[in-house]
Amino acid sequence: MISTFSYFDKNFYVLRDDLLGEINGNKARKLYFLEQVKLPYKELISYGSTQSNALLAMSIYVKKHSLKLHFFCKRRCEIDGNLALALENKANIYYTDDKNPKQVAFDFFKNNKDSFFINEGVCDDFARFGFKKLADEIYDFYLNNNIDFDVFLPSGTGISAIYLEKYLHKLNPKIRVFTTACVANELYLQKQKEIFNKNSALNILKTQKKYHFAKLYKELFLLINDINLHSKIEFEYLYDSVGFLAILQNSSLLKKDIFYIHQGGNIGNITMRKRYLKNFHLL
Numbered sequence: 001m002i003s004t005f006s007y008f009d010k011n012f013y014v015l016r017d018d019l020l021g022e023i024n025g026n027k028a029r030k031l032y033f034l035e036q037v038k039l040p041y042k043e044l045i046s047y048g049s050t051q052s053n054a055l056l057a058m059s060i061y062v063k064k065h066s067l068k069l070h071f072f073c074k075r076r077c078e079i080d081g082n083l084a085l086a087l088e089n090k091a092n093i094y095y096t097d098d099k100n101p102k103q104v105a106f107d108f109f110k111n112n113k114d115s116f117f118i119n120e121g122v123c124d125d126f127a128r129f130g131f132k133k134l135a136d137e138i139y140d141f142y143l144n145n146n147i148d149f150d151v152f153l154p155s156g157t158g159i160s161a162i163y164l165e166k167y168l169h170k171l172n173p174k175i176r177v178f179t180t181a182c183v184a185n186e187l188y189l190q191k192q193k194e195i196f197n198k199n200s201a202l203n204i205l206k207t208q209k210k211y212h213f214a215k216l217y218k219e220l221f222l223l224i225n226d227i228n229l230h231s232k233i234e235f236e237y238l239y240d241s242v243g244f245l246a247i248l249q250n251s252s253l254l255k256k257d258i259f260y261i262h263q264g265g266n267i268g269n270i271t272m273r274k275r276y277l278k279n280f281h282l283l
Contacts, residue, residue, distance in 0.1 A: 002141070005231040008248050011257045013149065014233060015138070018264040022064075025264015026153070026160045027057035030122035032130030034061060041116040047072040047105040048120040049214075050093070053265040056082040058118065059089035070115070072096055072105040081271040123157035125196070128167075131160060135167035138259060142175060149257040154243030155179040158192040158202075160263075165202040178203045178254065180246035182239045183213045205246040205253070214238060220245065221276045236265045237272040 001016040020028045044058055050073045062069040069091045076095055077083065087093065096104045102120065109117045118124060138151060151168065155161050158179065165177035179202060181189050186204050193200040211217055220241035227244055228234055235244070240263065247254060 003231070003233055005233070007227060007230055008244075008251055009256070010247070010251070010254070012231070013141075013147070013257065013259045014231070015259065015261045016233075018234070018262045018266055020264070022060045023057045025053065025262065027053050027122060027264065029130035029134055029160065030054075030124075030127040031057060031061060032133060033126045036129070039116055041067070041114055043068040043070060043112060043115040044118055045070045045072075045105055045109045045112065045115045046118040046120065046122075047101040049073065050075075050077045050083045051081055051268055051271055052121070053082060053268060054118075054120070054122050055086050055091065056089075056267060057122075059086035059091040062091070063089040068092065070094065070105070070108060072101040072108070074101050078271070080274075082267055085267065121157045121159070123159050127159050128163045131163035132167045134261075135164055135171060138164075138168060138175070139171040141259070142172065147257050148255060149175075149259045150255045151175060151177045151259045151261070152243065152247060152254070153177075153179055153261040154182045154239040154246075154263060155189060156183040156239065158189040159196065160261075161189075161202055162193055162196045162200055164261075165200055166197045169201055173201070176201075176203060176255075178205055180205045180207065180243055182211070182242045185210065203253075205250045207242065207246050208249055211242050211245075216276055216279045218280060221280070223248075233262070234266050234269070235262065236269050237276070238268065239263050239265065 001019055003014045003016055005012050017025050044062055048054060055071050058069050071091055072094045074096055109115055153161055161179035168175050168177060186206060189204050223245060224235055224237055224241040
């Protein structure tokens with residue numbers, strides 16, 4: 001589904017990956033391979049934040065397929081949002097405290113022959129299959145509509161944008177793909193390009209200042225709420241807010257028409273909205 005609106009003197013064509021189903025957004029694309037191939041494993045093992053979109057997506061997947069999920073986090077947090085739903089789906093959550101959750105998770109995996117290991121944020125090579133399909137969908141839209149657009153999606157690990165650009169470039173190198181770093185920084189995304197596609201033509205936009213992931217910034221809160229109201233689409237607070245700011249601050253580098261990929265993850269808005277309202281005394 002495509003929704004349209006205009007903002008920043010740009011025309012946005014929004015691919016509503018937030019509406020794909022229980023597992024939605026880029027996690028649906030990343031886990032596409034698991035949905036298509038029946039793996040000979042009984043358990044998934046991963047790690048990351050207690051409010052990770054990947055945690056929720058994997059918990060839905062294992063519940064649907066009668067598997068188990070073992071997920072390792074560094075520290076505890078309020079049981080709400082993604083964590084609460086993952087626990088409802090019977091995810092096994094472990095807190096590693098001072099230990100590195102990735103190492104603890106991998107050690108657990110090495111002693112479990114019936115398990116499949118997934119890196120934080122589903123930053124794995126098998127994610128490419130879902131983005132090959134996404135590239136085909138975008139190219140079909142391009143062929144069937146007389147619109148000369150740039151593609152934009154915000155990045156965490158960068159896997160989504162790197163693989164999408166790779167496959168879109170093969171279909172039509174004139175379709176440019178842009179992203180911005182929402183979790184790490186531009187140097188990290190450049191290193192990811194070297195790992196997953198050395199010939200990547202992915203364009204990385206910078207914001208005028210660094211926004212630390214999951215910290216609260218009033219200007220981001222006000223911006224995304226205004227866009228949500230204007231577009232009648234619910235975008236999310238962590239990635240989309242920084243993504244739209246990057247578009248605004250680099251407007252001259254982009255075409256007037258932008259194909260924006262909604263990354264899903266709106267469940268996380270529950271906890272983020274509470275934090276914003278409390279922090280800025282809006283309750």
